[in-house]
Amino acid sequence: MPDATSPRAEHDGPDVNADHAFLASLLQHPSRRALLALDAQGRLIVGNDRARSLVGGQLEADLREALADGMRQLAEHPDREIQHRHVTPQYTLDCLLRAVTGADGKVLGYTISVFSQDEAPDLAESPDRARWRFALENAQDGLWDWDAQRDQVYRSGRCFTMLGYARDAFAGSFDAWQSLIHPDDRPRMKVALHAHLTGERENYIVDYRVRDANGRWRWVLDRGRAITWDSAGRPQRVVGTHTDIHDYKQIEAQLRERELILNQAQHVAHLGNWSWDPENDKLWWSDELYWIVGLPNTQAPPKFRNQRHLFTPESYERLHAASVALLKQAKPYALEVVMLRPNGERRIVQARAEAILSDDGRVQSLVGVLHDITEQRQAEENSRWRNDLLDRIAAMGRIGGFELLVETGELHWTDENYRIHGIEPGKPLRFEDTLPSYTPESAQKLQVAFQRMLREHIPEQSADLCYITQDERRIWLRVTGSLELREGKPYRITGLTQDITEEHEAGERIEQLAHYDTLTGLPNRFLFRQRAEESIEIARRNNQPLALLFLDLDRFKYVNDTQGHEAGDLLLQEIAGRLRQCVRASDLVGRLGGDEFLVLLREIARPEDAAVVARKIIEAVGRPINLAHGESQVGCSIGIALLGENNPDLESMLRAADTAMYAAKDAGRNTFQFYNASFYERVQRRVTLEQELRQALARNELHLAFQPTVSMEDNGVACIEALLRWTSSSGESRFPSEFIPVAEDCGEILPIGRWVLGEACRQARRWHEAGLQFGRIAVNVSPLQLRDPEFGSQVLEACAREQWPTDRLVLEITESALMRDSDVLRNTFALFKTNGITLSIDDFGTGFSNLGYLHRFPLRNLKIDRSFVSRMDTTPNMLELTHAVVSLGHALGLSVVAEGVETENVLQLLRQQGCDEAQGYLFTRPLAADEMATWLAAQA
Known part of the structure; x- marks a missing residue:
């Protein structure tokens, strides 16, 4: 190792500014340790005497290699301390590596302290010193020190006593403390510890619940920090504190609860509050205030000077002036203003504010509330409107209120009640004073009703009374009273008085209208039924005969149509008078409706007497009647039903008389008929036919049969007539003569x-496409179809839809269809003529033939009715008659067809008379479509 005393060994070394940092780092090491200073690249800068004697040669190189990973770790985490134990045959060295950082946080170099436990174990910093040093630095309550390598935890006494445990109550392991933590909090604690140990967070801090010595859960704040790491980056030692925060947590929960209650109360009351610090221009709004203003609470409230848009111009000017006075003079304000929400909605609010002053009297802050009273104002306005409306309704409905004090007999009326009774409003009243103005019956009824309420504690009573006003007017009042009790005793009666005079009088009129016919004055069907049922009950009890006559006027509709409804009304009035004259006073006459009348003959001596009365009525009704436009004459058809086993009550008698009346009409009108069971069966049969016929089309019960018309000239098929047939779902065949009229x-x-x-x-079209030879197809048309303005276009549409030429279509109509000449009929026939559709008169000779009609309309064929043709060779003069018809048809330019040809002799006679075409069983009966096709093919 180079000379440790050299200030610049192997390189130029750090600059002067770095020296202070290095010295500061070195002073943190024990002075008797070997101390080394390295630059940012890990090269040695300087060392002390102990370093020179202990570290050198190969040991220096080995240490540099061993501490390289620690230096790389410190480059990322310069605040860490790296511990390394270096073992050689001679020494066991404990090394402590720290980073030296500049003002900008960058690593300038490293310091290393080294000592040998074999030579100087006292040089190592004791664990107690390190623990207390960290505790003093963090100023926490309970101290813990975790040796991660040995999984041993040292805990100070406070860690135990804050939970009520004795010192060293449980083992000094990591898991011992974990077992005390609430199960729901353990995952959160582990996540926080892991985040710190992996370097995600600088410190470890988490709060959780711990079971104390009494088994209760107590909140603890746990904070710590890893202070030493190995060269691989694993934490070696973690030191921290436990702080008892249980009381704080309870206070916090209470505050949250109170804040929630306060916010809810403000929400219920629509009350928002605010505060403003003028010095720092900091404005705060409550959540409810955001709602009132209509702004999201995620944004900052607008500054005071920017709130003009929140109010109407007039409201803002008043609020601004009040706010200036509050800020300058500390003068509180209370205003009602109109706010404008961003969506344009207007809210009415009460704004109040006052100033909070400092000790020297200066305005320190402003606080205020905004109370949204929009719904309240609307309710008040609605209440005023309802009160005004109720007053108007009371006046319009003539409804007054009253209050009767039971103990004193004092009577209080509303103004409308005074007006109803015709008394000057405000006049003092007592209950007894009002009784003489009622009729005696009404006064007694009112007294009895109120006495029952007081005696029996009946909650409510109502009575209709007659009252005589001061100007002698008689009015009807509906008085409704409600009893009010206090301490179980009657206190007062309150209620309403309604003027029902018009209702009462209208009821009398309605009674008249409900039971009598307004036109004739006769009992209507309701009163007639009531009295008839009473008479029938008496007759059955006394075994007396009784007859019911059902009258229907004949030709009454003609009078209405020709002379108008006013004339018809006069006629009905005259008929009603004549009917009264035809019966006794004990008999009952009523109008059923329209031109139908009922007569109930009571106490007749024998059934035949009913016929005598019927003839008398027919004779009286048939006499001419003078009306505004001249004299008119009608008749009547009468059905008679007798009380008996078959007709035991009014309903059965009405049905029987109605049926008999139709029998009289079928018998020629202006006559009478007694009820007959066989005719009733015919009527029922007709009703059944009508009901079934309405479903025949939908049920596919209708089909066509076809019969050809043969040309006399060449025996070719001139036409094929389509004939309607009906077979019901039960298999019954219905005859056209029966169901067509229905x-x-x-x-x-x-x-x-x-x-x-x-x-x-x-x-x-199918026959034509199959190559079968025939002329036209003929279809019978009802007079009702010809009256339909759309019928002509419907015929053309059908031909176009089915692709059938209109000039090959024949429409057969009866003579009666021509009798009702109209614009609709003429327009339809003109349309047919334009499109080549042939018109044929069917069953000629059976109706009221009119040569003028035959000449006027565009007809092409006449069909002689089978009743003439079938008797040509057997009945005298019939041959001459058919010859005249043929001659007439030719004279009008029409071709003549004879139907009902059944013998060869008749056919030859028709040829001799010049008849153009023939139809009948001689050629074929009516055939189904496929059979007709076979017959046509055989004619080729």
Whole structure:
């Protein structure tokens, strides 16, 4: 080793500024140790006498190599002390390596102290000295010293006594203390210790709970630091302290709880607070104040001078002036201002603030609160609005309030109550003084109601009373009282008084309207039913005959349509008077509605008497009636039902009489019929048909049959008629003559007609595409379809959809369809003529033929009804009649078709008369579509 006394050995050495740092480091070593100073590269700078005698030659080289890892460690962690034990055959040397750093924290070099335990064991720093030195430096309560290499922990007495244990109560190992730590806190403690020992954190600090001698958990703050490390960077010695922070933790929990309660209270009260330090311009807001202002509490509150945007201009000016006075004169303020949130919402707040003064009277800080009273002001405004509204409602609804003090009999009224009773508001009243103004019955009722409340403690009573005002007006009042008890005794009665005069009078009028027909003055259906049921009960009990007549006027609709509803009303009034004259005073006459009337004959001697009354009514109703636009005449159809086994009550009698009335209409009108079970069955059959017919299309129960029309000239198939058929889901076949009228009455003929048209055109196209020869396809059309303004366009759409030429379509209509000439009919026929659609008159001769109609409309065919054709060769004059029809058709420019041809003889007669086409069983019966195709193929 070079001369240790040389100040500049092997190099120029550190500069003068570094010398003080080296000297300071050397003074921290025991003076009797061998001391060495190295530069940043680990080269020797200087050493003391002990170093010269102990370290030299090969030992120096070995130490330099052994301490190289320690120097690299200190380069990263210059605050550490590196211990190294170097063993040679002669010595066992303990080395302590430290770094020397400059003002900028960079490593300037290293110092090494070396001593041999064999020669001078007293030179080593004692463990107690090192422990107490660290404890004094950190000024903590309990001291612990952990020798990581031997896993031994020294703990001062305070570590035990702070937990109530005796000194050395448990072993000096790391795990002994670990077992005392709360299981939930152990992971956190280990994480903190590991972070320090691996160099992630400069110090080790963590708080956790430890079980004390009484088994309770106590909070401890544990802090420490590794003070020596081996050359491999492992901690050798860690020293630290335990501090009892249990009381602090409890105070902290209490403070948190109180802070939470305070914040919650402020939130509930919408109360935010603030403080401002004028000297440092530091402003603080509570969380609730952030909410009131509408700003996030993650940002700093705006400075005082930048808060103009938080208020309306007028509010800010007042608040600014008050704040200046507070800051300069310490004058507190209390203002109501309007804040503006960033989203434009307006909040009404009460702002209060005052100054905190220093000892010399200067303003030290300002504190204040903002109380959001927006909802309160809105509630107050709503309350005022509701009170005003209630006053207006009370006046509009004529509702007054009252208070009756039980002990004194004093009576207090609201102003509206005074006005209701017609008394000047404010006049002193007693309950007894008001009773004479009620009618005797009402006064007694009111007294009894209040006496029951007081005697039986009934909570509430209500009564409708009649009161006579000072100007002799009679008014009706609804008084409702509620009893209030105090200490179990009646104290007062409070309640409402409502003027129900109009309601009472309206009730009387409603009673009249509810039971009598307003037009005729007869009992309406409700009163008639009530009285009829009473009469039926008496008749059954006394075994007396009773009859019910159901009347329906004939031709009443004609009067309404031609002369107007006013004339119809006058006619009904006249009929009602005539009906009263036709019956006795003991009988009951009522109006069911429209032009239907009911007559209940009580105490008749025999059932036949009902027929006598019916004839009398028919004769009276049939007499002419003088109306504004002239004389009119109507009739009536009457159904009669008798009380008996088949009709034991009013409902059954009404059904029976209604059925009999329809029988009278079927019998020719202006007559009467007694109830007949067979006719009822026919009516029921019709109802059933109507119900089933509405579902027939959806259930695919309808289908078409087809019958050809043959040309007389060449025997070719001139046309094929599509005929509607219905087979119900039960397999029952329904005849067209039965269900077609029902379909027309209930309106189902319209969707069924559209289906027939489309299906017929679709089938005709299939036959045509199959190469079968025929002329046109014919479809029957109901008069109801012709009245539909959309029917013409629907026909054209069906032809286009099914790709069937319109000039190969024939629409067969009845004569009655032409009787109702209208713009709709003429427009539809014009559309058909434009598109080449053929119109044919079906069943000619069975209706009311009108040559004018035949000439006016664009018809092409006449079909002679089968009732004429089938009797041509058997009935006298029928041959001449058919010949006249054929001649008439030709004279009008129409081709004539004869239907119902069943014999060859009839066919020849028709040829002789010049008939153009024929149809009937002689050629084929109506066939299904596939059968028709086979028949057509056979004609080729």
